[in-house]
Amino acid sequence: MKKIDIHIVGLGNLGSAFLNGLNDLDTNIYLYEDSNVVRQSMQKSYSITPEEYLTAINDGVLLLCIKPQNINQFFITNKDKIGKDVLICTPVAGLEIKTIQKYFGNNILRIMPNLLIHDKTGFIPFTSNYQGDYLNFIHNVLKNLGTVKEVDESMFPIVTALSGSGPAWFYELSNQLVNSGTELGLSLEDSELIIKELVKALPALVDKDETFKDLVNKVKSPGGTTEAGLNSLNDDSFDTIILNAIRKATQRSTEISKELTNE
Ligand SMILES: NC(=O)c1ccc[n+]([C@@H]2O[C@H](COP(=O)([O-])OP(=O)(O)OC[C@H]3O[C@@H](n4cnc5c(N)ncnc54)[C@H](OP(=O)(O)O)[C@@H]3O)[C@@H](O)[C@H]2O)c1
Incomplete structure (x- = not known):
């Protein structure tokens, strides 16, 4: 069978996470990057020199890992270089399939991975404008980078906020825990170490059959230290703080879609 x-x-962040995750798969990888600094660093890390500009392609998958603000210009510049059989795969936040269809009649796969694809532990929601698994890309490639799930395109803004931006919520929570440790007397080094060890150990304790609510209930005991802290979170409306952040991120995703559609 021909390699894909x-x-x-x-x-950048996502393109290089893909590159790392795909490293040991039996595929032909071609890279394009307009920053000279990044091209040179790729050469050092992976011994591959990316091209500066896209060359004409007639088959395979075009994986667009550029920022939303660069995407319409990319389509305008490269429209004639992308053959009709190419699968256009886009993780670009806010970029709707209908916007791409203004330029291309191709099969389009919209995904919203997070950076954990770097280590093949990502979550990759997807939607497409075609039936089945064109080029077996989902089965043979994406499934190797994490858990894959089809979702309706209307759910992409909330999925983007929860999953695409997901690592940031946990990094920021961890950052604030580290800050609390130093505020209350720990050295920065010890505080970082404690939280890093905690974050590294937690995945093993996340059970598929238990909800996070169950897990919270399991670690608190009546009148104990954890319960005292949880009560304080509750008094300070932690739920509202989180809901507002996810709402803002979801709204921003919807705004980006509108901006891209109107460009
Ligand atoms: N980072 C995430 O966790 C994540 C998660 C899900 C989805 N996404 C989506 O993935 C996309 C990329 O995000 P990112 O965080 O990886 O961005 P990034 O770090 O800024 O990387 C984008 C890279 O693409 C280069 N580039 C821009 N235009 C180009 C072109 N026409 N040809 C070749 N290279 C070009 C940029 O170079 P210059 O800097 O020189 O322009 C930059 O090095 C975004 O659309 C984002 O919405 C990201």
């Missing part, structure tokens, strides 16, 4: 060609455009 995967053309990754943009090698």
